[in-house]
Amino acid sequence: MKYLQAKATDEEILKNSENGGAVTAILLSLLEEDKVDGVLNLKKGDDVYDGIPAYSKTREELLETSGSLHCAPIMTSYLIAQYLKDERIAVTTKACDLMAIDEIIKRKGMDRDNVFVIGLNCGGTVNPLTAEKMIELFYDVDPSRVVSEEISKGNFIIELDDDTTKEVKIDDLEDEGFGRRQNCQRCELKIPRKADIACGNWGSSKGYTFIEVNTERGEQIVQDAIDKGYIECKEASEKQIAIRSKIENVMIKMAKKKQKTQLEKEYPTTDEIHSYLTRCIKCYRCRDVCPICNCKVCSLEKEQLQQPDTEEPDPLLMHGIRMSHMAFSCINCGQCQDVCPMDIPLVKMYQKIQLKYRDATGYIAGTSDGKIPMFSGEKEEIAE
Ligand SMILES: Cc1cc2nc3c(=O)[nH]c(=O)nc-3n(C[C@H](O)[C@H](O)[C@H](O)COP(=O)(O)OP(=O)(O)OC[C@H]3O[C@@H](n4cnc5c(N)ncnc54)[C@H](O)[C@@H]3O)c2cc1C
Ligand code: SF4
Numbered sequence: 001m002k003y004l005q006a007k008a009t010d011e012e013i014l015k016n017s018e019n020g021g022a023v024t025a026i027l028l029s030l031l032e033e034d035k036v037d038g039v040l041n042l043k044k045g046d047d048v049y050d051g052i053p054a055y056s057k058t059r060e061e062l063l064e065t066s067g068s069l070h071c072a073p074i075m076t077s078y079l080i081a082q083y084l085k086d087e088r089i090a091v092t093t094k095a096c097d098l099m100a101i102d103e104i105i106k107r108k109g110m111d112r113d114n115v116f117v118i119g120l121n122c123g124g125t126v127n128p129l130t131a132e133k134m135i136e137l138f139y140d141v142d143p144s145r146v147v148s149e150e151i152s153k154g155n156f157i158i159e160l161d162d163d164t165t166k167e168v169k170i171d172d173l174e175d176e177g178f179g180r181r182q183n184c185q186r187c188e189l190k191i192p193r194k195a196d197i198a199c200g201n202w203g204s205s206k207g208y209t210f211i212e213v214n215t216e217r218g219e220q221i222v223q224d225a226i227d228k229g230y231i232e233c234k235e236a237s238e239k240q241i242a243i244r245s246k247i248e249n250v251m252i253k254m255a256k257k258k259q260k261t262q263l264e265k266e267y268p269t270t271d272e273i274h275s276y277l278t279r280c281i282k283c284y285r286c287r288d289v290c291p292i293c294n295c296k297v298c299s300l301e302k303e304q305l306q307q308p309d310t311e312e313p314d315p316l317l318m319h320g321i322r323m324s325h326m327a328f329s330c331i332n333c334g335q336c337q338d339v340c341p342m343d344i345p346l347v348k349m350y351q352k353i354q355l356k357y358r359d360a361t362g363y364i365a366g367t368s369d370g371k372i373p374m375f376s377g378e379k380e381e382i383a384e
């Protein structure tokens with residue numbers, strides 16, 4: 001049972017789920033069969049642009065979390081490492097969330113045995129503010145009327161409150177600086193295969209979730225959900241598997257092309273990088289949000305490296321140290337750039353370093369087994 005299509009049997013789940021509701025149904029089975037203490041995922045806040053983390057312990061709480069949020073680039077790895085590492089949990093993850101989890105496990109920040117990982121294939125996320133502006137400009141629609149959105153066949157499609165849809169070519173949006181976040185455009189990992197199961201809609205029949213089973217535990221989770229009547233399944237045909245694989249390959253090709261443009265052709269010159277970094281106000285937001293930056297004592301705060309408040313921050317003290325500590329493990333999640341108040345293109349720099357390091361050593365952050373080749377012993381444990 002490597003590939004299958006699944007559908008929730010519970011009508012209430014099907015009402016709000018993105019595809020076949022299999023993810024919610026499997027999460028519910030883990031919760032009700034007492035395999036986990038809670039489920040960590042996301043739920044809609046005020047609207048589709050507002051995703052908030054949720055930790056559900058009951059059926060009622062969990063049912064509020066169905067559906068996909070494409071404008072919520074939130075990392076759950078930090079929440080697990082900080083608050084949930086002693087609980088038995090299930091978590092939904094995009095590929096980058098899982099890469100972060102993988103890097104944190106390598107730093108002993110959580111125990112993989114305590115976490116059931118339900119992966120979601122990912123074509124990309126859109127910054128919430130960019131999404132609202134883009135919907136006004138390109139779709140000529142009030143953003144509050146959008147009830148869901150998806151990327152399919154090269155188009156960004158929005159569904160409105162009157163059940164109509166509108167679509168625009170993703171290339172046209174991205175050529176104008178809208179569409180998916182730039183790091184997502186360059187992201188090569190589309191199916192999170194280190195998850196116990198990877199779920200999506202590519203290749204699936206309408207109303208079903210396509211599941212790729214990746215681990216023995218994944219097989220057990222699915223089998224239990226079938227046996228207890230939470231999901232019903234049918235086989236995925238050879239043709240469906242081939243379609244899914246073809247789409248995945250097209251997406252990877254597109255990402256490599258974007259890497260070439262954004263990390264080579266349009267990459268800032270040394271002078272431009274210097275001028276970007278001298279804008280830094282050393283607010284530490286990029287460090288605080290980074291799922292890889294987790295040392296017990298941050299070197300940036302060591303007394304001998306502190307500058308008087310009256311001096312402008314030295315960019316080398318901030319970024320020289322941060323880059324040398326973690327850029328080799330950067331998973332291209334994009335969060336540092338999302339939160340930088342000075343609009344510094346941080347992810348481009350960090351991802352470029354990781355890709356060069358990958359080419360030199362074979363180490364792919366968040367994906368390769370084993371520790372980073374030059375990993376330092378002093379950083380093995382994560383902050384309590
Ligand atoms: C940003 C994003 C992009 C996606 N792109 C693709 C794609 O290109 N191709 C493809 O095949 N599939 C993609 N998917 C997966 C797809 O949208 C469905 O999530 C999947 O098919 C499961 O459907 P379901 O009905 O079983 O899920 P549901 O039963 O509806 O459950 C969905 C689960 O995902 C959680 N969730 C929602 N948003 C997020 C988020 N941003 N991060 C983490 N967890 C979240 C929910 O809380 C819920 O637990 C994407 C999902 C997301 C979140
Ligand atoms: S970095 Fe990759 S996995 Fe993460 S949100 Fe973007 S496209 Fe999805």
Ligand code: SF4
Nearest residue numbers: 290330331333334336
């Ligand atoms: S440096 Fe930025 S893109 Fe890389 S892992 Fe940290 S927050 Fe994510």
Ligand code: SF4
Nearest residue numbers: 280281283284286340
């Ligand atoms: S978030 Fe931006 S301004 Fe703040 S420390 Fe990081 S690079 Fe500097």
